[in-house]
Amino acid sequence: MEFTKMHGLGNDFIVVYGESRLPDNVSELAVRHCNRFFGIGADGLVYILPSDKADFLMRIINSDGSEAEQCGNAIRCVAKYVYDNGLTDKTELTIETIGAGVQPVRLSVEDGRVRQVRVDMGAPILNGPDIPTTVEANPVVGFPVAVDGTEFRFTAVSMGNPHCVIYVDDAAGFDLYRWGPLLETNGLFPRRTNVEFATVRSRDRIEMRVWERGAGPTLACGTGACATLVAAVLDGKTDRKAVVSLKGGDLAIDWDESDGRVYMTGPAEIVYSGTAE
Numbered sequence: 001m002e003f004t005k006m007h008g009l010g011n012d013f014i015v016v017y018g019e020s021r022l023p024d025n026v027s028e029l030a031v032r033h034c035n036r037f038f039g040i041g042a043d044g045l046v047y048i049l050p051s052d053k054a055d056f057l058m059r060i061i062n063s064d065g066s067e068a069e070q071c072g073n074a075i076r077c078v079a080k081y082v083y084d085n086g087l088t089d090k091t092e093l094t095i096e097t098i099g100a101g102v103q104p105v106r107l108s109v110e111d112g113r114v115r116q117v118r119v120d121m122g123a124p125i126l127n128g129p130d131i132p133t134t135v136e137a138n139p140v141v142g143f144p145v146a147v148d149g150t151e152f153r154f155t156a157v158s159m160g161n162p163h164c165v166i167y168v169d170d171a172a173g174f175d176l177y178r179w180g181p182l183l184e185t186n187g188l189f190p191r192r193t194n195v196e197f198a199t200v201r202s203r204d205r206i207e208m209r210v211w212e213r214g215a216g217p218t219l220a221c222g223t224g225a226c227a228t229l230v231a232a233v234l235d236g237k238t239d240r241k242a243v244v245s246l247k248g249g250d251l252a253i254d255w256d257e258s259d260g261r262v263y264m265t266g267p268a269e270i271v272y273s274g275t276a277e
């Protein structure tokens with residue numbers, strides 16, 4: 001298997017190009033190759049495939065072998081991969097995802113290489129059953145969830161994939177390993193959920209740490225950053241444009257009032273290419 005190791009703010013992926021469809025054993029491949037001790041090591045396995053609706057199709061398999069509907073950091077990596085490898089010369093292109101439809105992306109190029117990618121992440125889904133959560137509300141803001149004898153308040157948002165945003169006093173010092181898995185698998189979320197722990201630092205800055213569905217703690221989550229900004233706006237805590245600071249770095253997120261869509265801007269990096277058995 002020819003692959004390229006890439007990352008978006010430390011959220012890392014094994015990127016594969018050249019197949020016409022997902023291999024039948026893709027879950028097994030993801031579990032094996034994403035393993036950080038016995039494999040290449042990554043948060044997910046990403047395939048760039050042909051699309052009949054867009055310039056390219058992205059499929060992302062989490063490190064536990066489950067397929068995700070969307071991935072904000074991976075889509076920036078895909079955009080950089082196809083441009084830097086000469087598979088397109090467009091600086092505005094479209095990438096199809098299975099959960100969030102066709103997403104327009106805009107590349108900032110310097111010296112022939114993509115440095116930043118702005119992605120139109122689409123409109124957030126706010127209706128409880130569509131996220132999905134069992135909470136029948138639209139939007140789902142500030143609902144209680146009790147885990148292990150502790151009650152949290154959460155706001156649920158889907159960016160094509162489900163997110164549960166919880167405000168805490170100190171996101172950077174929060175015990176992700178204790179609470180993340182309990183919330184990811186809570187019965188309120190029938191397809192499990194990504195969990196964001198957020199601390200609002202100002203009207204235009206949020207600090208956030210993430211426990212990802214199917215991948216555990218990662219250094220950054222693009223869809224999670226978008227969901228966190230949307231939650232903070234719904235909660236009246238920030239303006240519609242803010243920087244979300246993650247362990248791996250910053251993403252600029254803008255929930256545009258005129259079209260209701262969320263725009264995410266951030267970097268993507270190539271680490272190395274290789275061959276795996």
Ligand SMILES: N[C@@H](CCC[C@H](N)C(=O)O)C(=O)O
Pocket residue numbers: 011062067068069070071072073074161162194212213214215218220221222223224
């Ligand atoms: N890291 C991603 C999200 C990847 C998928 C997620 N784990 C899920 O299962 O929904 C991002 O940058 O958005």
